């Protein structure tokens with residue numbers, strides 16, 4: 001059964017965690033060589049909202065995101081889409097429901113941006129329109145491998161969003177962008193979060209706290225904080241996650257974080 005948006009109707013098999021949410025993680029564990037890189041993560045993600053996923057290197061953010069996208073199979077637990085196992089959806093349905101932007105992407109063939117978009121959208125879509133909307137006309141005939149890192153990121157996000165998926169999972173989409181494009185990106189993601197779900201892995205904490213409603217922090221495979229952005233920003237628990245001491249600097253309309261190494265490291269001023 002499908003809803004009017006063409007999405008599968010899986011609400012017929014509700015689950016206590018997943019029924020209230022579009023996407024949910026239920027006791028997710030991911031093991032590599034016997035160690036748990038994601039360890040018992042349960043999360044309920046609503047149909048709307050801009051959520052940042054933060055945490056130190058190796059915390060398990062990318063691993064969690066790829067399981068939520070259905071790209072990695074959990075060692076334990078399951079991902080729920082409207083309360084029913086995500087794996088019940090076909091690959092085509094998953095691709096329509098969940099837009100996923102990985103940290104690194106390189107197509108198997110060295111295609112042009114126009115070819116990549118065409119593969120994603122099909123022949124009936126007017127490619128020039130899409131490229132123009134996103135200011136990417138200049139890159140249409142460029143081979144993927146000839147684009148700079150930041151250009152690839154902008155093109156990849158456009159490719160992922162071209163089908164307007166109800167859920168976007170993006171892994172550090174701003175990492176390679178210059179400051180203007182990074183600001184444009186977080187604005188666009190926050191805007192999208194008003195009527196869609198956007199879950200974004202971010203290392204830029206100032207941008208995460210200024211633009212996102214909810215912030216989830218991971219550490220050593222676990223979700224250690226899951227709070228409204230403004231609550232977590234002022235809580236020393238944030239310092240503990242990153243093992244630094246943050247100065248909170250009042251810079252209306254926001255509070256900026258300045259990190260110092262912890263005193264016990266013997267390197268603080």
Ligand SMILES: Nc1ncnc2c1ncn2[C@@H]1O[C@H](COP(=O)(O)OP(=O)(O)OP(=O)(O)O)[C@@H](O)[C@H]1O
Pocket residue numbers: 032033037055056057058059060061062063064
């Ligand atoms: N295929 C794999 N084999 C072994 N270990 C892996 C594999 N994939 C991930 N890991 C390990 O799992 C842990 C979590 O990795 P993950 O990429 O999810 O972290 P992350 O929070 O996204 O980190 P970063 O912020 O550095 O991108 C890391 O220690 C990583 O080395």
